[in-house]
Amino acid sequence: MEKDKKLIIILWDFSEVAENALLHGIKIAKMAHNDLRLLHIINKDVKQDEKEKIRQKLDKVAARILSKHSITISSVILEGSIFSTISKYATDEEANMVILGTHGLKGMQKFTGSWALKVIVGSEVPFIVVRDKPHDQKKIRNIVFPIDFRGENKEKVSMAIYMGKYFDSKVHIVKDPVTDKALARKINTNLNFAIKYLIQNNIEYDIHTLEKKGNFAKGTLKYAEKTKADLILIMTTKNINISDYMLGASEQYIIANSSKIPVMCVNPKSHLTKHGFIGV
Numbered sequence: 001m002e003k004d005k006k007l008i009i010i011l012w013d014f015s016e017v018a019e020n021a022l023l024h025g026i027k028i029a030k031m032a033h034n035d036l037r038l039l040h041i042i043n044k045d046v047k048q049d050e051k052e053k054i055r056q057k058l059d060k061v062a063a064r065i066l067s068k069h070s071i072t073i074s075s076v077i078l079e080g081s082i083f084s085t086i087s088k089y090a091t092d093e094e095a096n097m098v099i100l101g102t103h104g105l106k107g108m109q110k111f112t113g114s115w116a117l118k119v120i121v122g123s124e125v126p127f128i129v130v131r132d133k134p135h136d137q138k139k140i141r142n143i144v145f146p147i148d149f150r151g152e153n154k155e156k157v158s159m160a161i162y163m164g165k166y167f168d169s170k171v172h173i174v175k176d177p178v179t180d181k182a183l184a185r186k187i188n189t190n191l192n193f194a195i196k197y198l199i200q201n202n203i204e205y206d207i208h209t210l211e212k213k214g215n216f217a218k219g220t221l222k223y224a225e226k227t228k229a230d231l232i233l234i235m236t237t238k239n240i241n242i243s244d245y246m247l248g249a250s251e252q253y254i255i256a257n258s259s260k261i262p263v264m265c266v267n268p269k270s271h272l273t274k275h276g277f278i279g280v
Contacts, residue, residue: 006096011086011119012038012075014057017101020133022065024262025099027137029071032166034096038062038075039089041082051077087123097264099128102255117252120265121236126159128231131260135230140167144224144232144261146174147194148216149186152235152268154193159266160233164203169230171198171205174223176216217250225259232257233264 010025012018025036038058042051058075065073078085090098102116120127145160147153160171173194178184191207198205210219224232236251255263 006032006034007037007093008034009037009039009086009090009093009095009098009125011082011098011100012040012058012061015101017131019101021099021101021128021130022061023133023137024128024130026065026069026071027134027140028097028099028166030069030137032096032162036065036071036073037093037095038073039086039098040075040077041085042077042079044079046079083118086119087125090123090125095125097126097128098123099130101130116255117236117265121267123267126267127265128262129255129265130262131256134262140169140230142172142227142229142231143169144172144174144220144227144229145194146216146220146232146234147187147190148176149178149183149190150235151186151190153190155268156233156235156264156266157194157197159264160194161197161201161203163231163233163264164198165201169203171203172223172227172229173205173207174220175207175209176219177209177211177213179213217253221254221257221259221261224257224261229261231262231264233266236265236267 008025008029010018010022012022022036022038028034029036038061040054040058042054046054054077055075058077062073062075065071076089078089086098086100100116100119116129120129140163143160143163145156163169164171173191175187175191178187195205208223210216210223220232232254234251234254251265255265257263
Protein backbone atom coordinates (compact mmCIF):
# COMPACT_ATOMS: atom_id res chain seq x y z
CA MET A 1 0.00 0.00 0.00
CA GLU A 2 1.36 3.43 -0.92
CA LYS A 3 2.61 5.59 1.94
CA ASP A 4 0.19 8.41 1.23
CA LYS A 5 -2.78 6.06 1.36
CA LYS A 6 -5.01 5.71 4.41
CA LEU A 7 -6.68 2.52 5.48
CA ILE A 8 -10.33 1.94 6.35
CA ILE A 9 -11.00 -1.33 8.13
CA ILE A 10 -14.41 -2.98 7.75
CA LEU A 11 -15.40 -5.48 10.41
CA TRP A 12 -16.67 -8.35 8.26
CA ASP A 13 -18.79 -11.35 9.28
CA PHE A 14 -20.73 -11.98 6.02
CA SER A 15 -23.91 -10.44 7.53
CA GLU A 16 -26.26 -7.82 6.13
CA VAL A 17 -25.01 -5.19 8.59
CA ALA A 18 -21.43 -5.94 7.55
CA GLU A 19 -22.47 -5.33 3.94
CA ASN A 20 -23.96 -2.00 5.05
CA ALA A 21 -20.66 -1.12 6.75
CA LEU A 22 -18.81 -1.98 3.53
CA LEU A 23 -21.04 0.33 1.50
CA HIS A 24 -20.25 3.19 3.89
CA GLY A 25 -16.57 2.32 3.60
CA ILE A 26 -16.75 2.43 -0.19
CA LYS A 27 -18.39 5.85 -0.02
CA ILE A 28 -15.66 7.29 2.21
CA ALA A 29 -12.82 5.50 0.39
CA LYS A 30 -13.86 6.96 -2.96
CA MET A 31 -13.92 10.53 -1.67
CA ALA A 32 -10.91 10.34 0.65
CA HIS A 33 -8.79 8.08 -1.60
CA ASN A 34 -8.47 5.39 1.05
CA ASP A 35 -7.86 1.68 0.77
CA LEU A 36 -10.27 -0.83 2.29
CA ARG A 37 -9.54 -3.95 4.31
CA LEU A 38 -12.04 -6.57 5.41
CA LEU A 39 -11.26 -7.87 8.90
CA HIS A 40 -12.76 -11.20 9.93
CA ILE A 41 -12.25 -12.47 13.48
CA ILE A 42 -12.23 -16.19 14.27
CA ASN A 43 -11.61 -18.10 17.48
CA LYS A 44 -8.63 -20.36 17.96
CA ASP A 45 -10.74 -23.51 17.58
CA VAL A 46 -11.47 -22.93 13.89
CA LYS A 47 -9.82 -25.68 11.86
CA GLN A 48 -7.50 -24.98 8.94
CA ASP A 49 -9.90 -26.24 6.25
CA GLU A 50 -12.69 -24.02 7.60
CA LYS A 51 -10.29 -21.10 7.73
CA GLU A 52 -9.42 -21.70 4.08
CA LYS A 53 -13.12 -21.66 3.16
CA ILE A 54 -13.49 -18.32 4.92
CA ARG A 55 -10.44 -17.02 3.05
CA GLN A 56 -11.99 -18.01 -0.28
CA LYS A 57 -15.27 -16.29 0.61
CA LEU A 58 -13.38 -13.14 1.62
CA ASP A 59 -11.47 -13.17 -1.64
CA LYS A 60 -14.76 -13.32 -3.57
CA VAL A 61 -16.10 -10.29 -1.69
CA ALA A 62 -12.89 -8.36 -2.35
CA ALA A 63 -12.95 -9.29 -6.04
CA ARG A 64 -16.56 -8.14 -6.33
CA ILE A 65 -15.75 -4.74 -4.82
CA LEU A 66 -12.62 -4.29 -6.92
CA SER A 67 -14.51 -5.12 -10.10
CA LYS A 68 -17.45 -2.85 -9.35
CA HIS A 69 -15.76 0.12 -7.70
CA SER A 70 -12.06 -0.05 -8.69
CA ILE A 71 -11.04 0.43 -5.07
CA THR A 72 -7.93 -1.18 -3.61
CA ILE A 73 -9.26 -3.74 -1.16
CA SER A 74 -7.63 -6.51 0.86
CA SER A 75 -8.71 -8.88 3.61
CA VAL A 76 -7.30 -10.45 6.74
CA ILE A 77 -8.37 -13.22 9.13
CA LEU A 78 -7.28 -12.92 12.75
CA GLU A 79 -7.71 -15.18 15.74
CA GLY A 80 -8.91 -13.47 18.87
CA SER A 81 -11.75 -11.59 20.52
CA ILE A 82 -13.68 -8.81 18.83
CA PHE A 83 -13.39 -6.84 22.09
CA SER A 84 -9.61 -6.54 21.91
CA THR A 85 -8.25 -7.80 18.57
CA ILE A 86 -9.98 -5.23 16.37
CA SER A 87 -8.73 -2.16 18.23
CA LYS A 88 -5.18 -3.50 18.53
CA TYR A 89 -5.01 -4.41 14.86
CA ALA A 90 -6.41 -1.04 13.75
CA THR A 91 -3.85 0.76 15.91
CA ASP A 92 -0.94 -1.38 14.72
CA GLU A 93 -1.92 -0.78 11.08
CA GLU A 94 -2.35 2.97 11.71
CA ALA A 95 -5.81 2.76 10.18
CA ASN A 96 -7.76 5.90 9.45
CA MET A 97 -10.96 4.45 10.91
CA VAL A 98 -12.90 1.27 11.50
CA ILE A 99 -16.48 0.82 10.27
CA LEU A 100 -18.73 -1.77 11.84
CA GLY A 101 -22.36 -2.69 11.42
CA THR A 102 -24.70 -3.35 14.31
CA HIS A 103 -28.35 -4.25 14.85
CA GLY A 104 -28.51 -1.79 17.76
CA LEU A 105 -29.56 -2.79 21.25
CA LYS A 106 -31.45 -6.05 20.97
CA GLY A 107 -32.14 -8.96 23.26
CA MET A 108 -29.52 -9.45 25.96
CA GLN A 109 -27.63 -6.35 24.83
CA LYS A 110 -30.29 -4.28 26.59
CA PHE A 111 -29.10 -5.81 29.84
CA THR A 112 -25.39 -6.40 29.27
CA GLY A 113 -24.60 -3.34 27.19
CA SER A 114 -23.96 -2.72 23.52
CA TRP A 115 -21.24 -5.00 22.14
CA ALA A 116 -20.44 -2.26 19.63
CA LEU A 117 -19.51 0.14 22.42
CA LYS A 118 -17.38 -2.53 24.09
CA VAL A 119 -15.50 -3.02 20.82
CA ILE A 120 -14.94 0.73 20.42
CA VAL A 121 -13.87 1.79 23.91
CA GLY A 122 -10.11 1.99 24.34
CA SER A 123 -9.29 2.20 20.64
CA GLU A 124 -6.85 4.82 19.39
CA VAL A 125 -8.65 4.71 16.03
CA PRO A 126 -12.09 6.29 15.44
CA PHE A 127 -15.00 3.95 14.75
CA ILE A 128 -18.08 4.57 12.62
CA VAL A 129 -21.05 2.46 13.72
CA VAL A 130 -23.76 1.95 11.09
CA ARG A 131 -27.11 0.18 11.14
CA ASP A 132 -28.27 0.71 7.57
CA LYS A 133 -26.81 1.23 4.11
CA PRO A 134 -25.91 4.82 3.10
CA HIS A 135 -28.66 6.89 1.48
CA ASP A 136 -26.40 7.44 -1.52
CA GLN A 137 -22.76 7.25 -2.57
CA LYS A 138 -22.33 11.01 -2.67
CA LYS A 139 -21.78 13.54 0.08
CA ILE A 140 -21.91 13.41 3.84
CA ARG A 141 -23.75 16.71 3.88
CA ASN A 142 -24.59 17.28 7.53
CA ILE A 143 -22.51 16.31 10.56
CA VAL A 144 -24.01 16.81 14.02
CA PHE A 145 -21.34 17.64 16.57
CA PRO A 146 -22.61 17.63 20.19
CA ILE A 147 -20.34 19.58 22.51
CA ASP A 148 -20.32 19.68 26.31
CA PHE A 149 -18.06 20.73 29.18
CA ARG A 150 -15.55 17.84 28.91
CA GLY A 151 -12.08 18.81 27.75
CA GLU A 152 -11.94 15.66 25.61
CA ASN A 153 -14.44 17.26 23.22
CA LYS A 154 -11.49 18.96 21.54
CA GLU A 155 -10.17 15.59 20.44
CA LYS A 156 -12.92 14.98 17.87
CA VAL A 157 -12.45 18.29 16.04
CA SER A 158 -9.84 16.82 13.71
CA MET A 159 -12.33 14.19 12.52
CA ALA A 160 -14.98 16.85 11.88
CA ILE A 161 -12.44 18.70 9.76
CA TYR A 162 -11.32 15.52 8.00
CA MET A 163 -14.86 14.53 7.01
CA GLY A 164 -15.83 18.12 6.26
CA LYS A 165 -12.93 18.65 3.88
CA TYR A 166 -13.51 15.55 1.79
CA PHE A 167 -17.29 15.74 1.69
CA ASP A 168 -17.82 19.51 1.80
CA SER A 169 -19.94 18.90 4.89
CA LYS A 170 -21.63 21.37 7.18
CA VAL A 171 -20.91 20.85 10.87
CA HIS A 172 -23.87 21.47 13.18
CA ILE A 173 -22.57 22.14 16.69
CA VAL A 174 -25.15 21.27 19.36
CA LYS A 175 -24.91 22.40 22.99
CA ASP A 176 -27.01 22.35 26.14
CA PRO A 177 -28.54 25.59 27.55
CA VAL A 178 -26.64 25.30 30.86
CA THR A 179 -27.15 27.94 33.56
CA ASP A 180 -24.19 26.99 35.74
CA LYS A 181 -21.49 29.59 35.05
CA ALA A 182 -18.54 27.21 35.54
CA LEU A 183 -19.99 24.63 33.14
CA ALA A 184 -20.90 27.36 30.66
CA ARG A 185 -17.28 28.58 30.63
CA LYS A 186 -15.99 25.06 29.92
CA ILE A 187 -18.51 24.56 27.12
CA ASN A 188 -17.61 27.92 25.59
CA THR A 189 -13.90 27.04 25.75
CA ASN A 190 -14.58 23.87 23.78
CA LEU A 191 -16.92 25.72 21.44
CA ASN A 192 -14.36 28.43 20.68
CA PHE A 193 -11.68 25.79 20.08
CA ALA A 194 -13.88 23.98 17.57
CA ILE A 195 -14.94 27.17 15.80
CA LYS A 196 -11.34 28.35 15.49
CA TYR A 197 -10.21 25.26 13.62
CA LEU A 198 -13.36 24.89 11.55
CA ILE A 199 -12.86 28.47 10.30
CA GLN A 200 -9.15 27.89 9.65
CA ASN A 201 -10.05 24.90 7.50
CA ASN A 202 -12.96 26.58 5.69
CA ILE A 203 -15.56 24.19 7.11
CA GLU A 204 -19.09 25.54 7.14
CA TYR A 205 -20.75 25.35 10.55
CA ASP A 206 -23.63 26.59 12.67
CA ILE A 207 -24.40 26.50 16.38
CA HIS A 208 -27.63 25.19 17.84
CA THR A 209 -28.54 25.52 21.51
CA LEU A 210 -31.15 23.01 22.63
CA GLU A 211 -34.44 24.56 23.68
CA LYS A 212 -34.36 23.22 27.22
CA LYS A 213 -31.91 21.51 29.52
CA GLY A 214 -32.49 17.82 29.96
CA ASN A 215 -31.29 14.63 28.33
CA PHE A 216 -28.46 15.88 26.12
CA ALA A 217 -28.24 12.64 24.11
CA LYS A 218 -31.98 12.67 23.42
CA GLY A 219 -31.87 16.34 22.44
CA THR A 220 -28.92 15.71 20.13
CA LEU A 221 -30.72 12.88 18.37
CA LYS A 222 -33.87 14.96 17.96
CA TYR A 223 -31.84 17.71 16.32
CA ALA A 224 -29.96 15.18 14.15
CA GLU A 225 -33.26 13.83 12.88
CA LYS A 226 -34.53 17.36 12.20
CA THR A 227 -31.46 18.27 10.15
CA LYS A 228 -31.40 14.89 8.37
CA ALA A 229 -27.87 14.32 9.59
CA ASP A 230 -25.63 11.94 7.68
CA LEU A 231 -23.31 11.47 10.64
CA ILE A 232 -23.21 12.15 14.39
CA LEU A 233 -19.72 12.68 15.81
CA ILE A 234 -19.34 11.86 19.52
CA MET A 235 -16.74 11.26 22.22
CA THR A 236 -16.94 8.10 24.28
CA THR A 237 -17.04 8.34 28.06
CA LYS A 238 -13.60 8.49 29.64
CA ASN A 239 -12.81 5.49 31.88
CA ILE A 240 -16.10 3.78 31.02
CA ASN A 241 -16.82 0.75 33.20
CA ILE A 242 -19.27 -2.10 33.64
CA SER A 243 -21.83 0.07 35.43
CA ASP A 244 -21.95 2.36 32.40
CA TYR A 245 -22.76 -0.63 30.20
CA MET A 246 -25.41 -1.90 32.60
CA LEU A 247 -27.05 1.47 33.27
CA GLY A 248 -26.70 2.68 29.71
CA ALA A 249 -24.04 5.21 28.75
CA SER A 250 -25.30 8.04 26.56
CA GLU A 251 -23.14 6.68 23.74
CA GLN A 252 -25.22 3.52 23.64
CA TYR A 253 -28.39 5.57 23.28
CA ILE A 254 -26.93 7.54 20.38
CA ILE A 255 -25.35 4.53 18.63
CA ALA A 256 -28.66 2.63 18.76
CA ASN A 257 -30.71 5.59 17.47
CA SER A 258 -33.98 4.59 15.83
CA SER A 259 -33.29 6.80 12.81
CA LYS A 260 -30.24 4.63 12.06
CA ILE A 261 -27.96 7.62 11.61
CA PRO A 262 -24.28 6.55 11.42
CA VAL A 263 -22.28 7.49 14.51
CA MET A 264 -18.55 8.20 14.57
CA CYS A 265 -17.01 7.50 17.98
CA VAL A 266 -13.71 9.03 19.06
CA ASN A 267 -12.11 7.88 22.30
CA PRO A 268 -10.42 10.29 24.74
CA LYS A 269 -6.68 10.80 24.40
CA SER A 270 -6.54 10.11 20.68
CA HIS A 271 -4.00 12.12 18.71
CA LEU A 272 -5.29 15.53 17.68
CA THR A 273 -2.62 15.82 15.02
CA LYS A 274 -3.26 12.43 13.37
CA HIS A 275 -4.74 13.91 10.22
CA GLY A 276 -2.46 16.93 10.09
CA PHE A 277 -5.16 19.59 10.49
CA ILE A 278 -4.64 20.70 14.09
CA GLY A 279 -1.44 22.00 15.59
CA VAL A 280 -1.22 21.80 19.39
